[in-house]
Amino acid sequence: MHGLFGSKKNNRTMSKVLARDLGRYVYTVDLRNHGDSPHHHRHDYPAMASDVAEFIQQHGLKEPTLIGHSMGAKTAMALALQHPELVSNIVSVDNAPVDVRLASDFARYIQGMQKIDEAGVTRQADADKLLEPYEKSVTIRQFLLGNLHRPDPSQPVQKFRVPLSILARALDHLGDFPFKDPSEVRFTKPALFVRGTRSKYVADDVLPLIGQFFPLFELVDIDAGHWVISEKPEEFREAVVRFLEPKE
Incomplete structure (x- = not known):
């Protein structure tokens, strides 16, 4: 899942590489109001998470991994917390489950x-x-x-x-995260958080909150800005493959 102003085209190359390396099908989606998806006046994380949940159910996907960058990362986190039964694990790329002001x-x-x-x-x-x-x-x-x-x-x-x-x-609302209280809802399956060390979206002080919402999370730091996947594709690929490979 891409970020704001992105589309499924952004992730085409990485998706092919991950499909090859993991031997799994990879679906890239256009979130609502982006790419080839329909336009709708409502654009927030609960709505986008519901769209992706419907996509998973319509395609009969079993125990999928959700990978999202930026806006797509918050969509993946929201869906994992909203419907944990639909999701096996998540990879959140340079975003965190907190309210922040979007950059101007x-x-x-x-x-x-x-x-x-x-x-x-x-x-x-x-x-x-x-x-x-x-x-x-x-x-x-x-x-x-x-x-x-x-x-x-x-x-x-x-x-x-x-x-x-x-x-x-x-x-104004795209920096928000729909879940506020980790004592009420958490995702107790594996979660990988990949952050760009030259980006401000996943500060050190939010790591404890990530751990409360996603107690099994792992963190990988990559020397990149916010556009981690395009800036450092090989480091990103390695981190995801290592996370998703079957554990001994």
């Missing part, structure tokens, strides 16, 4: 993306120029512009596939 970057990205939508661009290079004042990193701009598509194939105008107005309204 995300609101800025939406402003830039709205400018592009209003401009009616026909070339990605023009969209990139419009986005540059809002985000200096070429890599992040390319990631965001991956959401552009032509709604009408007969017209050259490109628009964003994600519903920007819905996501803008959801931003």
Whole structure:
């Protein structure tokens, strides 16, 4: 499960590698309001967790592992706590079961993306120029512009596939975590938390709370920022394979 403004395409390469190394099927999903999934005015973790629970049941998946990055990580944690019977274990990538304020970057990205939508661009290079004042990193701009598509194939105008107005309204709550009290609910199966040591999303002071919600958790630190999987794919692959390989 991808993060905000991502899609299943982000995880295609890693999914193929994990399927090969683990000898397991890997399903990549588009969370609601992202990729090819339907748009809905409600965008929060209980709703996304319910969507994924339905996907698991519809496909008859038995004891699946949930792997999620960022927004996808909180979705995986929420589902594991909401329906532990559906899940065998989880891998949470650079997020924690706490309320945090989202970085102001995300609101800025939406402003830039709205400018592009209003401009009616026909070339990605023009969209990139419009986005540059809002985000200096070429890599992040390319990631965001991956959401552009032509709604009408007969017209050259490109628009964003994600519903920007819905996501803008959801931003205030996307840093929240729906479960507050680990004495009421916990996931007593294995959980791997992978954090980027140059990211601020999993601070040392939240580790005790992770342990209360997920008492069997393991922590792996990777020298990366928030985009752990794309920054250090080999270290990430090793951590996940080691966690999921059958134990002696």
